[in-house]
Amino acid sequence: MTDFKRIFESIQFASRKLPLLTEEDILLTLRSLREITLDNVNLILKANRLDLAKMDANDPKYDRLLLTEGRIKNICNEITQVESLPSPLNRILESKILENGLALQKISVPLGVLGIIYEARPNVTFDVFSLALKSGNGLVLKGSADAEHSNKAIISLIHQALELHNIPKDAYQLLPVERVATKALLEAVGYVDIIIPRGSQGLIDFVRQNAKVPVIETGAGIVHTYFDETGDLTKGKAIIHNAKTRRPSVCNSLDCLIIHESRTNDLSELLKPIMDSGVRIFADEKSFEKLEGKPAVEKAKDEHFGTEFLSLQMSIKTVTDLDEALYHISEYSSKHSEAIISENQANIDQFLKMVDAAAVYANASTAFTDGNQFGLGAEIGISTQKLHARGPMALNELTSYKWIIKGNGQIR
Incomplete structure (x- = not known):
């Protein structure tokens, strides 16, 4: 039986080291991922064919599941775009000095650990990883059984790129496809900071109704x-x-x-x-x-x-x-x-x-309506709600902020 608590603990522990990464660490890792992916196109396509063989070609999800050499090259182009964007971290959002001399700064920081639940879209695995790494967030991926082989192949390439640059791969993990893994993720209070579902209205409704972790709704478009x-x-x-x-x-x-x-x-x-x-x-x-x-x-x-x-x-x-x-x-x-x-x-x-x-x-x-088309790089989803983020969610939407207060002995 899978020990989900141990998995979540390892992700949380590893992700605490991510704020120490330099921009160069991140850029080199994304560059390596792009190169490793292009070197392993056939590996990805072979895994993808195993998934496609299980799905009716007339299923609306078939096109979402399908990877081609052209689509993989487009994914690599999106990784390049994310790489080229300014870091969303440590931006000074507000700065002031109070009458008592306290110096206040509001700065952008990672959300923490992101939980992504998604259906038959293996490109999401690449997209959300590149955005999570660039924004300093850890990542728990829960893909569907439809894309099991594709997602496993992709996460193996991601881990190769992380290991090349001594970044803890435990901060970015793919859960098993079993439904019990979804339940565990939805209830991972204290380990996962936000859950983002990507898929059908049914999936989004299920996540919203059953999650104990805060949820950002994305994806369903009427x-x-x-x-x-x-x-x-x-x-x-x-x-x-x-x-x-x-x-x-x-x-x-x-x-x-x-x-x-x-x-x-x-x-x-x-x-x-x-x-x-x-x-x-x-x-x-x-x-x-x-x-x-x-x-x-x-x-x-x-x-x-x-x-x-x-x-x-x-x-x-x-x-x-x-x-x-x-x-x-x-x-x-x-x-x-x-x-x-x-x-x-x-x-x-x-x-x-x-x-x-x-x-x-x-x-x-x-x-x-797409993060890449809006010049945001790859997107983590299209938020249809109003709290925290709305529309294409990319790097800036994967941050929160904290206040830094510097004093010289002030008391209240």
Whole structure:
């Protein structure tokens, strides 16, 4: 039987040494990891094929699980980007001297030990390690059984890079895939400082409802794009196609198109690119009238709204005005990413002000909600809550702060 208490103790003990690392230690380790990874692409792909063989290729998670030589090179590019970013640690956030002569500084510090629970996305193992190391945090990884072989191969490469630079590898550990490991992590009070789930709404709900450790919710995206009465057809076709089909299995992909009723005659043209890409459409009554007879179009049911499809499926909601569009979004949004396509500046301004989401777009694809795209390096997730962090969580979001007070004998 796995002794989880011993594992958590070893991670906590090893992570206490991380604040002593120099920036050079961290940079050299990330550089080594990139080189070791590129030297072992075939090892990673072989392990990944073992995982893929266990999953139905039609499963929405299959694309998330899939690693290719190109994707591994992109992962290495993200490691390079993290390496190049300024350190988030020991930044002076505030500084002042009180009337009594006490000198106060508020400085950024690591959160401590991060617990990451994630589904079939082995790239997360690379991403969160590079961010955790750069931000001085220890790390407990709990991947799913779907990616077991891939994650084991990746953590072995991470440990090689750590050992090369005498950084304690015990500070970065992968738990067994058994469900009992998830329970142990959720209850690791005193050892783990924060838990971040990455995956489906079901996973996030389970973690939130069962964790005794503080949780930051990330990942689930029920994403809308509103095409208003002034929306540009050329822009709209490109934006909707990109948001829906670029990578339909990820959390920033489009789930529901909201369209002003005056533009339903443009639906066939607006949706031609995504229909040509094989997207299945669930249309409400007014939009179905305009699309009836088109392939892969059927009448929407209640459950098609507020659904994160994670596949080539999308619903359509017809509205009479901006207020109705905003109401629909407020009812069904997961507060991840929302967009408007419009040439009316007043409508754009109202939409950007009133939509409550981590990322709100005007005339652009929601596919850009990504830490790398925002210039933050690899991300640890997209936070959809409001406490501590919101939107793409990267280096700065993996720190807290403490007050440093220097005196000369002052008493109160």
